[in-house]
Amino acid sequence: xxxxxxxxxxxxxxxxxxxxxxxxxxxxxxxxxxxxxxxxxxxxxxxxxxxxxxxxxxxxxxxxxxxxxxxxxxxxxxxxxxxxxxxxxxxxxxxxxxxxxxxxxxxxxxxxxx
Amino acid sequence: xxxxxxxxxxxxxxxxxxxxxxxxxxxxxxxxxxxxxxxxxxxxxxxxxxxxxxxxxxxxxxxxxxxxxxxxxxxxxxxxxxxxxxxxxxxxxxxxxxxxxxxxxxxxxxxxxxxx
Numbered sequence: 001x002x003x004x005x006x007x008x009x010x011x012x013x014x015x016x017x018x019x020x021x022x023x024x025x026x027x028x029x030x031x032x033x034x035x036x037x038x039x040x041x042x043x044x045x046x047x048x049x050x051x052x053x054x055x056x057x058x059x060x061x062x063x064x065x066x067x068x069x070x071x072x073x074x075x076x077x078x079x080x081x082x083x084x085x086x087x088x089x090x091x092x093x094x095x096x097x098x099x100x101x102x103x104x105x106x107x108x109x110x111x112x113x114x
Numbered sequence: 115x116x117x118x119x120x121x122x123x124x125x126x127x128x129x130x131x132x133x134x135x136x137x138x139x140x141x142x143x144x145x146x147x148x149x150x151x152x153x154x155x156x157x158x159x160x161x162x163x164x165x166x167x168x169x170x171x172x173x174x175x176x177x178x179x180x181x182x183x184x185x186x187x188x189x190x191x192x193x194x195x196x197x198x199x200x201x202x203x204x205x206x207x208x209x210x211x212x213x214x215x216x217x218x219x220x221x222x223x224x225x226x227x228x229x230x
Contacts, residue, residue: 036221043118043223044157044205089157099170100145100209102219104157 002027002094006105013080013112021075021108023064023090031092033057033066033073034102038087047075047088080112116140118222120206126228127196135191135225137206146189147207147219148181150174157205163189196229203227 007022025031035047035057048057053068062077073090090105119138127133139146148160161171163181180192189208193200203226207219 034218041223043120044207044221046218046220049218091157100162100217100219101147101159101170101172102149102157102207103159104149106156 002031002092002103004090004092004103004105006088006090006108009107010109010111013110015082015112015114016079017112019075019077019080019084019110021088021090021110023073023075023105025071025073025090025092027071027092027094027103029094031094033064034091034093035062035064035073035075036089036091036104038089038107040086044089080110082112082114085110085112118206118208118220120204120222120225122225123223124226124228126230129198129229130195133193133196133227135193135204135206135227137189137191137208137222138187139189139206139208140210140220141187143208143210143220145169145209145211145217145219146181146183147209148191149205149207149221150202151205151224152199152202160191193227196227198229201227201229 003026032051034049036044037047048059050057050066056065064075087107089107091102121136146163151157161175162169178194182190203224205224206222209217209219
């Protein structure tokens, strides 16, 4: 079945550092890919998404490119801020015949220090 | 901005008791979901609901679980006889209708359930 694997956390960075959180997936068909973020005490918020190969999702300085050849959707940000401290979840929604459930990765805790 | 709300935020119950977790989806959404996250584990899909019936469920969603849309605004998850292993954060989500793959699921803040 579908699965998502994220890099192990937690990740601790200094402000203005470059961020990469790796995400790889296994799915049949042509999944849609998502990054969700969970700030302390809040629910999961959609950060960005990509629905087909080579699409780049971007939001709030974060980017991720749907790479079908490497089955990856790595999250990047050029300069992190303290306010980016949160848990980041990579997720996929399977192809058209796979229902609409989301399959999540383990989540990566990011802490950004001033 | 419209948002999904969930009540209660925390619930403590005794093993064997029934619990009902409540969700108010975004008002024009028609697809509803429950997910859960056991501490330290992945967020897992439980069930999806559309047009007053379950459209998909996972192997976790056994006979102890049920969902209902009792009125035009609420969506509930009932656990009939809670077990220790039901302790988790439960997330509700909703989405609008729309062609695949454009739809996005919007999540509530979660209910933390602790079974003693």
